[in-house]
Amino acid sequence: MLNPRPATPTHACRARVLRFDNHQPIWEDDGALVFGTDATGQARLLEVGSAPAVLGQYPLLPVAHWPDRIVAPGFVDLHIHYPQTDIIGSPAEGLLPWLEHYTFPAETRFADAAHAAATAEFFLDELLRNGVTTALTFCTSHPASVEAFFQAARQRQMRMMGGKVMQDRHSPDGVRDQTEQSLLDTKALLQRWHGQDRLGYAITPRFAPTSSDAQLRGAAELAARYPDTWIQSHLAENRDEVRWVAELFPLSRSYLGVYEDFGLLRQRAIYAHCIHLDTTDRQRMKACHTAAAVSPTSNLFLGSGFFDFAQADAIGMGYGLASDVGGGTSFSPFRTMLAAYFAGREGQTKQGVSLLPSQLWYRHTAGAAAALGLEGSIGNLQPGCEADCIVLNPQATPLLARRTAQADSLEELLFAMIVLGDDRLVERVMVNGQWLPG
Structure with a gap:
């Protein structure tokens, strides 16, 4: 039997990253995500983790770097x-x-x-x-x-x-x-x-x-x-x-x-x-x-x-x-x-x-x-998930910037965005591996 065609990496981003393992949040203060296409042509997340560990495996891959932004699941x-x-x-x-x-x-x-x-x-x-x-x-x-x-x-x-x-x-x-x-x-x-x-x-x-x-x-x-x-x-x-x-x-x-x-x-x-x-x-x-x-x-x-x-x-x-x-x-x-x-x-x-x-x-x-019965496919940033995600700007408004700068835990940071956030917090959106204009 022939081996299936391996996934092809296409681009990466480096930022703070929020994802989930079961019900628990996983936070990377300096994280990286590598996107690509699988054997069927579906855009997927191929790798995620700490930026030095992940990006070291892909030295020639284009990387967008947003050190003060958060990448989260759509x-x-x-x-x-x-x-x-x-x-x-x-x-x-x-x-x-x-x-x-x-x-x-x-x-x-x-x-x-x-x-x-x-x-x-x-x-x-x-x-x-x-x-x-x-x-x-x-x-x-x-x-x-x-x-x-x-x-x-x-x-x-x-x-x-x-x-x-x-x-x-x-x-x-x-x-x-x-x-x-x-x-x-x-x-x-x-x-x-x-x-x-x-x-x-x-x-x-x-x-x-x-x-x-x-x-x-x-x-x-x-x-x-x-x-x-x-x-x-x-x-x-x-x-x-x-x-x-x-x-x-x-x-x-x-x-x-x-x-x-x-x-x-x-x-x-x-x-x-x-x-x-x-x-x-x-x-x-x-x-x-x-x-x-x-x-x-x-x-x-x-x-x-x-x-x-x-x-x-x-x-x-x-x-x-x-x-x-x-x-x-x-x-x-x-x-x-x-x-x-x-x-x-x-x-x-x-x-x-x-x-x-x-x-x-x-x-x-x-x-x-x-x-929905789609665990592992959408709603998360784990390897194998379909490539849908968002980039959040926690400085999107003056009050949000002031409050998030003082957050001393992940729960405080997330809650500040929940309470004070709106569509201005969403800076970029990726659908099926492509960043949308805007």
Whole structure:
């Protein structure tokens, strides 16, 4: 048997480097990363470690040197709605009124391919501007919205997942689909886009109340037939929603039980919010390798409640952080991590928890990648990972520069960036081995 073609190094950078080993941060104050292509042509990180040790192996390789910058993994947004970009910051009394007054009217416009394409272009550029290189994304019930999303993502060589929303009941004209056609459209889109370049398909029932039994059953059949796809939906976000689900599905043990009864719990299944769960729900999610997308800015904005980090960690349930734009109030991972810190302190337990800054960062990078079943591929800077990363400037603003200069530990440095950072902190973005202009 012939040996496979070895990876080819192409370029390197030298800076301070943040990465993760399991849940623990690894910090190199003078680190180096070597990038290259593997035998398939995929851009990957080939070497990482202390600069003298790493760069000594590649004396002729071009090296960009940024001694006062930080290279970190590209952020992974575990739940976001690209068609809701234009309704971010829209006031509402709660989740269900917000859907009625803002979400559904905005999403009807995505039957227009030109509108979908323009929004997808802006959405992906906004993600990249904020240092997000991968996202699990809701489109709308219109196939044109999915086509636009994947075409724009492929053009940017991004590792992205998304899917057509399925909602065949309790939905207004303009977004409601038909059961059989929704399944045919989902299958056709899946076959067209899943596994193309760096793209993946997510089977996407909006949430249990807006899908009939037949649609949920059909979604599960597709998920079983294509086990390397993703499943995404919403779960236990709002108490009114939970009561509605109990009325619609009286034979199911819980809201989570509805999805389990239809066969929609498995690895690569991601459910947004997961606030109003009990211990059995969390245990079932762990057992089924199903993860939660925690969306704290959205939960605070809509008054939905607080994800219970302490209970999730105690059980070992998988989860990662998500913006949930447009219910979420910012594309910025720093705003999401700060809101998660607030939510943890408030919590559902009597004392709450103080989440370590490094753990907040982990849950928005390597932890979110693990929830997606992509651990070791994205969200980290370990050898073999795909070459997506960001360069952070801790002197991006006067206050940030003043505070980070006084940080005497990694946790202090990370927390200062979480609290004070925004898109200005993200100086460069690498996607698939290429530094983007800017």
